[in-house]
Amino acid sequence: MPNIEQLIVQNDFYHVFQTIYGFPGKSILGYEALIRSKSNMNPDLLFQHAMEQNKLFEVDSFSILEAISAYFNSPGSREHGPLFINIFPSTLVSPLFIDLLDTLVKQFEPYRNQIVFEINESIYxxxxxxxxxxxxxxxxxxxLNFLIALDDVGDGTTSFRNILDISPDFIKIDRFFSADLSTSKKKQKVVALFVEYCNDESNLILEGIEKEEDxxxxxxxxxxxxxxxxxxKPNRLT
Known part of the structure; x- marks a missing residue:
């Protein structure tokens, strides 16, 4: 099993960014940051090992700071739109989370309303x-004027109660619903339900669109x- 703390020290991680578009004109609305490993470790496996070694907060906070720094320090960042960055619930409840926010506020004051924390789902x-x-x-x-998104809605612990309690700025529907959407009446009904709800409540984003017909x-x-x-596909910023 790889030593997660050692990988952080060795700077084994970097980020790629996937564009989020507005329709129907496919205008760029923002980007989602996705962590990657130079040693080609699967991101899910990375976080699993981090959890097993009690280093999930360290990896998550490192990822957040590095992604935000890479994004807003890149050329033309003001024209990029909001940055969506994943965060685990355990990071939010950590006593060290306030220190992380303090660092973000000090270093990225002009961009606070362009940083969207995507709350990750975890069965644990x-x-x-x-x-x-x-x-x-x-x-x-x-x-502090940060924005909030619920990630992978429809594929985990997120319930309508959580949606109502949190009132997120963005709701991201899991890629399960975009796969073969054109041929599944059931999926179409669920997506239509979210569209109707979000009209006056949140911005709705459909993830994982891969086929033109969908x-x-x-x-x-x-x-x-x-x-x-x-x-x-997600790529490094140019």
């Missing part, structure tokens, strides 16, 4: 959503934002 951390510390962290993010169906259902390999 589902109970944390109901904790007082989690709710306090959400409240603090709002007070994209066309998404448009017909009212999807106005999305990302996926149909529009391009």
């Amino acid at each position: 951390e589902g109970l944390l959503w109901k904790s007082a510390s989690f709710k306090d962290a959400i409240r603090l993010l709002r007070e 994209f066309e169906t998404a448009l017909s259902l009212g999807i106005k934002m999305g990302q996926g390999y149909l529009f391009g």
Whole structure:
């Protein structure tokens, strides 16, 4: 098993960025940061090892700082739009989270309202959503003008209750619903339900769009934002 702390010290990690588009004109709305390993470790495996070694906060906070720094220090960052960066619930409830926010506020003051924290789902951390510390962290993010997204909605612990409690700025529908959307009436009904709900509540993003026919169906259902390999794979910023 790789030593996660050693990999951090060796600077084994970097980020690629996937474009989030606005429809129907495919205008660039922002980017999502995705962590990668120079040693080609699968990101899911990376976080699994980090959890097993009690280093999840270290990896998550390192990833957040590095991604934000790479993004907003790149040429033309003001024209890039918001940056979506994943965060685990356990990071939000950590006593060290306030220190992380303090660092972000000091280093990236002009960009606070362009940083979107995507709350990651984890079957191991589902109970944390109901904790007082989690709710306090959400409240603090709002007070500091950061934005909030719920990630992979429909494929984990996120429930309609969580959506109502948090009132996220963005809801990202899991890629499961975009796959073969054009031929699945059931998936179309679910996507249409989210479109109707989000009209006055949140910005809705459909993830994992890979086929033109699924994209066309998404448009017909009212999807106005999305990302996926149909529009391009994640890459380093140029």
